[in-house]
Amino acid sequence: MLLTTIPIEKIIKEMNLEIITCSESETMDISTSDVNRPGLQFAGFFDYFASERIQVLGKVEMTYLQSMDPSFRQQQLERFFDYEFPCLIVSRNMDIPDYLLELAKKNKRCLFRSALSTSTLIEKLINYLGSALAPKITRHGVLVDVYGAGVFLMGESGIGKSETALELVKRGHRLVADDAVEIKKVADSRLIGESPELIRHFMEIRGIGIIDIKSMYGVGAVINNKPLDIVIYLEFWDNSKEYDRLGLTEEYTEILGVRLPKIVIPVRPGRNLAIIVEVAARNWRLKHLGYNAAQELDNRLNALIEKNREQ
Amino acid sequence: MINTDFKIMHEDGLSARPAALFVQVASKFDSRIWVEIDSKKVNAKSIMGIMSLGVGQDDEITIIIEGDDEENALKALTELIDSNFSRVPEV
Numbered sequence: 001m002l003l004t005t006i007p008i009e010k011i012i013k014e015m016n017l018e019i020i021t022c023s024e025s026e027t028m029d030i031s032t033s034d035v036n037r038p039g040l041q042f043a044g045f046f047d048y049f050a051s052e053r054i055q056v057l058g059k060v061e062m063t064y065l066q067s068m069d070p071s072f073r074q075q076q077l078e079r080f081f082d083y084e085f086p087c088l089i090v091s092r093n094m095d096i097p098d099y100l101l102e103l104a105k106k107n108k109r110c111l112f113r114s115a116l117s118t119s120t121l122i123e124k125l126i127n128y129l130g131s132a133l134a135p136k137i138t139r140h141g142v143l144v145d146v147y148g149a150g151v152f153l154m155g156e157s158g159i160g161k162s163e164t165a166l167e168l169v170k171r172g173h174r175l176v177a178d179d180a181v182e183i184k185k186v187a188d189s190r191l192i193g194e195s196p197e198l199i200r201h202f203m204e205i206r207g208i209g210i211i212d213i214k215s216m217y218g219v220g221a222v223i224n225n226k227p228l229d230i231v232i233y234l235e236f237w238d239n240s241k242e243y244d245r246l247g248l249t250e251e252y253t254e255i256l257g258v259r260l261p262k263i264v265i266p267v268r269p270g271r272n273l274a275i276i277v278e279v280a281a282r283n284w285r286l287k288h289l290g291y292n293a294a295q296e297l298d299n300r301l302n303a304l305i306e307k308n309r310e311q
Numbered sequence: 312m313i314n315t316d317f318k319i320m321h322e323d324g325l326s327a328r329p330a331a332l333f334v335q336v337a338s339k340f341d342s343r344i345w346v347e348i349d350s351k352k353v354n355a356k357s358i359m360g361i362m363s364l365g366v367g368q369d370d371e372i373t374i375i376i377e378g379d380d381e382e383n384a385l386k387a388l389t390e391l392i393d394s395n396f397s398r399v400p401e402v
Contacts, residue, residue, distance in 0.1 A: 180353050199363040204357075204359050
């Protein structure tokens, strides 16, 4: 299974954990977003022990440990610590018994404590790990939220992606990221895009330089992240190329193995790209709701031809 | 395709001004050019992309160039980095 390295400092900050003891290592290798509560292992049952997961100790496990015969407990815990689990987290701010602390120190394992209740902690942990372990890629383009659709504008440098996005922002749509978009695969068919933190909501416009969209257009003009719904590829108008005139067949492109509808829009001076992108977003939403304009017109045409034939 | 590692010696790293020079030089070529650091890969012709990397002094970057004029692009970018961003090469 694929290992992802997460800086310990980051998980501590995100999950608001208190460090009880930790090895010298600054990172943690994790392969799964699942967690394990090791009650059965403490009882001596180690078959199918998910030792690759983060181990969470709740009230039940802790009370059980306290009730155990000390020598049997020591034996089971030693066996437990023989497995290379990523770390151990105690919930509910419970006191850490000395025997547990000593074993964690001896085995150079990280032991954290959280103030959250066990199920809340587990829920937060799975959410956080799911996002941290998701496959990621940085792509060149601009991501805009147009009528609620995540539109990813792609194309060569200088084609006018940023200018199009600026016009869209002016028309009331929201900018997610300009130029560099970090795309994360959060589920089998779902991609979320956001801006690298450093350049969030900044934009470069040739001839003007760097502008801050949030300061200029206000908080309503930006959004931090957005699922990707359609890819619009801008390219210089090529007279030798055939562009889609009907929209009956759909083209797709793949990002991180997820298929997204792709629209190629030829760019020519005087073409108002922002309006075309708006129309593409509206059309996508209509198709999403089950209405396909091209199909509808084709159906009407076929009905008329059929009628004329009968007469 | 060429893949070359560089160390950025400029004391400000690839902050706004050096980044702008870098993008200016890269944009003169038709080849597709990327800069990669810590598995983050961005288009070298995009100033926002380059700045989003937060490259500091002594950081190592990989420049990836693909296209017909890749040799010339590498030469120009090498010259720029070697001059510590003090001289923009003639293209």
